[in-house]
Amino acid sequence: PRFDEKGIIINPATLVGNLRHNGIDYLDNHLAFERGYALLEDYGFSFDLHCAPKQLLSAAKLCSKYPNIPVVINHLGRPMQLLGENNSQMMPDDQKLNEWRTGMKAMAELPHAHVKISSLGWAIPNWTASARRIDMVKKLCQETVELFGPERCMIGTNWWRDAAQSDSGSLGNNGPSTEEYLEYMLDFFGGLTIEEQHMLF
Secondary structure (H helix, E strand, C coil), X not given: CEECCCCCEEECCCCCCCCCCCCCCCXXXXXXXXXXXHHHHHHCCCEEECCXXXXXXXXXXXXXXXXXXXXXXXXXXXXXXXXXXXXXXXXCCHHHHHHHXXXXXXXXXXXXXXXXXXXXXXXXXXXXXXXXXHHHHHHHHXXXXXXXXXHHEEECCCCCCCHHHHHHCCCCCCCCCHHHHHHHHHHHCCCCCHHHHHHHC
């Protein structure tokens, strides 16, 4: 919002469309969406990419046409339930992981693409409940930073309601507090230099 000199709102937040999805894949050769996307450059806006891993290749194709529009990939590229429903599998689903990796590698090739490391419980709900799950999430986070470099990654808490909702949407029933989450991040990226850690945080 914009404020006058007395701190009174004179203009509410910019009315920019933020529809996430309605059954249409806007990233796959949707000409009207692309026309709107192209206009972001005229206003100096960035684009928050909130999509499923299977859409990342289409997103990379679209975003590659507009190198002056910064793109921020939400929530680690949103790999979902890598251990199956209710974490029923011992090992991550290779098909899901490969789909995510392929898309993230395509996005990482774009120098104007960045990633938020957040909402990790979407990938593995209730990940803080066991050392094995924590290690899997740690590897996902580290792989992402290796792909994009710390200068194009950022730590985000996604805190909007409570620990479980912020971490996993509706997939898990518990999650770390913001303080616990940041402690995990410091541990996950303790091998980076101080300068690289500052880039992330």
